[in-house]
Amino acid sequence: MESAMGPVKKWGKRYGAMMLSVPVDADLLKADSWTASNVLYYDSTYLDGNFGGWLEGNAVVDQSGQLWDILRVDDRSTTAEKAAMVKITSNGREASFNDDQGFVPFDGGSKKFTILYDSISQHYWTIANHIPEKVKEENLGKNPAGIRNTQALFSSRDLKNWTMEKVLLEHEDVAKHGFQYVDFLFEGKDIIFVSRTAYDDGGVGARNNHDANYLTFHRIRNFRKTL
Template structure:
């Protein structure tokens, strides 16, 4: 075995089971109401390939058919039923991992699926998380997501592409180690800003071929990789350009160490993004419960902020305000102000925004020049007695970053158990007159509302009409 010095793998497998790289591998799974689409690859040999499948609880023999091409669809399946399946290579005892899926009505377009009992990616986790969406100059959409489980390794990311505006998706590559990754495009190159694992080192890598191959990532901020020690917390938050500088929000700390400080990471837009010394980070500001307008009670403070230029031209960080257990328990977002003249100066408290959806779950926030408004996709609280619910996904808008209003409910599943159904951690972009977004979706017998089994793609057509 040779030493390895790369970031992208097709597919990634731990070195102690490197033989699996030469076996058939199922790299994408997308079940529907009575069918399941999947994509596969096999670097170990040529010849005929066959797929075998049956219901998980069945004692009958597997159904089998020959595969043609790298994509396939199993049809005529029973709705709301768990199936297991695998792929073999002809005349060899070479088979893929046995994968599991559950049929059921899909919401949006399924980019990828991972059954909560599927252990194929146990080297990282069991659930899909951290969706990130970017549109390239070629018109290609790229979607990334990682695999997590509480207190697990949490270090594997999948990348998919769509060449038809999100109607169909196909596998590109795995990135390892890569967690909480944010895709963005800048000056003729694609970048991924991520951590190595939860609270691991924050680093950045670059691709010049639309994500198929990647540079070795370089570290911007070190991290211990342990919640008991703390480190960078960097969800896939927006990267924005303002007055010649790129900005993105970053936090530092952990829940185990008592919370997170909040900051902004930035760099001159003309600088080399792969030179760590070119980046600047503010000192991290600790939440203060005496700030004017703070909720009464013990709060987790701010987390997962959005860098954005305010109406006054200054740079701000608009954060999820963790209010669970406080009075009130929802309805605000935390706004901190940066200093665009001193990129390392700590943020300062600005105000608490009136914002249903600005607490207890990550949200994406973008400014749209055409409407002169700030748009966000949020987990809206529609029942006061359920302030942590994530089963209603809504579009919110603001003109001043101080007061937001809900203008459209895209996914309303309030009648579903809020402990089991969640639509959350959206990554979105503005595409002409439409909004395109990826959602971390938990439904159809997910492990729970937080531990998602789907990453789904959605489109809001003519979104500016909701401003009225």
């Protein structure tokens, strides 16, 4: 999760990355059941001064057993999106970040994403907002976090190298169409997911691509065959 109590009181820059954890057999309603790590707040020196903040992290365990907080990254200087990998100790008390190695290429990384591990395929999977090259060319200079009209399925073996397996949802319009804030589950051979969706509704439509007018349910059949 993130603390919003950073010294810079602006979106993005106010967020500090942290982990909150609890034993599986503990009483979740008791405050002293929970362990909080230290908070890593905004650092203006990251990404050669182009770091705009990190937020909406994922708790993910890699194949060696290391726990990570993998976060969305705000960097408006480029369309080459990325994620940040914050290292968490096994007791959940210490968060640390190496800015030389901790930023990894991640298509869709400027928007919220969820990462899950599938033990059958032995891959990590995510559904994220890909930006096609044509859309990049048509929207030069725009913040990549605001381009959400294409949603795609990605896989990885190591959390650092990701492959786009399939485009799932797309619309040619960027301004008032979006598929975003996806969360998903594995269900047998399929992935089921929900999307906060801005789309045509027979009236005025969504206010913009972010302020969606639908919550939509989707199924990816035999998703492992995309590998």
